Amino acid sequence: RKVIFSAIQPSGTITLGNYLGALKNWIELQDEYECIYALADLHTITVRQEPAKFRRNTLEAYALLLACGIDPQESPFFIQSQVPEHAQLAWVLNCYTQFGELQRMTQFKDKSQKHPDNINAGLFTYPSLMAADILLYQADLVPVGVDQKQHIELTRNIADRFNGLYGQTFKLPEGYIPETGAKIMSLQDPARKMSKSDENVNSSIAVLDRPEDIMRKFKRAVTDSEACVRRAPGKDGVNNLMGIYSCVTGRTDEEIEAEFAGKGYGDFKTTVGEAVAEHLRPIREKFDDYMKNKDYLEQCYAEGARKAEVIARKTLRKVMKKVGFLQ
Numbered sequence: 001r002k003v004i005f006s007a008i009q010p011s012g013t014i015t016l017g018n019y020l021g022a023l024k025n026w027i028e029l030q031d032e033y034e035c036i037y038a039l040a041d042l043h044t045i046t047v048r049q050e051p052a053k054f055r056r057n058t059l060e061a062y063a064l065l066l067a068c069g070i071d072p073q074e075s076p077f078f079i080q081s082q083v084p085e086h087a088q089l090a091w092v093l094n095c096y097t098q099f100g101e102l103q104r105m106t107q108f109k110d111k112s113q114k115h116p117d118n119i120n121a122g123l124f125t126y127p128s129l130m131a132a133d134i135l136l137y138q139a140d141l142v143p144v145g146v147d148q149k150q151h152i153e154l155t156r157n158i159a160d161r162f163n164g165l166y167g168q169t170f171k172l173p174e175g176y177i178p179e180t181g182a183k184i185m186s187l188q189d190p191a192r193k194m195s196k197s198d199e200n201v202n203s204s205i206a207v208l209d210r211p212e213d214i215m216r217k218f219k220r221a222v223t224d225s226e227a228c229v230r231r232a233p234g235k236d237g238v239n240n241l242m243g244i245y246s247c248v249t250g251r252t253d254e255e256i257e258a259e260f261a262g263k264g265y266g267d268f269k270t271t272v273g274e275a276v277a278e279h280l281r282p283i284r285e286k287f288d289d290y291m292k293n294k295d296y297l298e299q300c301y302a303e304g305a306r307k308a309e310v311i312a313r314k315t316l317r318k319v320m321k322k323v324g325f326l327q
């Protein structure tokens, strides 16, 4: 069976973009593949975190992903910092990653522009830690949104370089990027992607938003002046809403265009908002249940780390031996 690995940062609000671009696929892939999932909390400290809030965000993210449908019995689901092999392999891979390669990463360029007062070395070497995450599990496929594509390409390059020097060690992973949903845009500025860190609360939907907030945000979503629901270049707002609607209902563009023929944007936005609220409702309910049972959560992530470490340790040993560390 093919191996799937992916991770998400527990850096505050998990958005509809995270859900439709990645998490929804994580859940669906569980039936067919061997899946391993993680909260990438080591990545999160590349941006300064308040300790108590960081701890709470991590626990909430864990509960939320269970609520989305990760089955921890089937798919080891762990917290990155609890499996030390990630940091260990990342160091080794750092020594096989070129400065120039990291410098070309668009996420590094964006983030260092956004946080000019804290362009730390971790932010720079973020992609080699991500490469370690993926390569430790010999993953075939990595379900992510479009914004992580460049990091997966770099992962392949690092793996290929290491294999070239020392013989077959790492499987070369491929991104698994959905056709619709890979890049959900901001509801307020549909030229930019929906992001956890957006200051404007109306621009992004959190998976845990209340239905009335979801409705308000969709009703205020920026569209255009044509008043016709159809997919076309330049209609970024409408295209985005059609994509979201398609993801939660499974309908095609043609079906959506037919459904709203002759109707205005008001109807369209209300229908999309209702469909999203309805889709997310059971997740929010399950999240509340999981948060009432902290002992269960703790037991789950401890068990996940144990299962993950068995696999990770094997790969790390092999790497250390090949490089020439005294055994």
Ligand code: TYM
Binding pocket: 005, 006, 007, 008, 009, 010, 017, 018, 019, 020, 021, 022, 023, 040, 043, 129, 130, 133, 134, 142, 143, 144, 145, 146, 147, 148, 181, 182, 183, 184, 185, 193, 194, 195
């Ligand atoms: P993160 O935490 O920023 O995002 C988690 C997942 O959500 C996707 N995503 C989106 N998809 C569609 N539309 C959007 N607007 C949108 N915003 C975010 C991301 O592509 C991602 O799949 N570096 C990663 C975490 C990570 C990782 C890994 C991923 C660490 N190690 C190993 C895969 C494999 C990140 O920061 O994702």
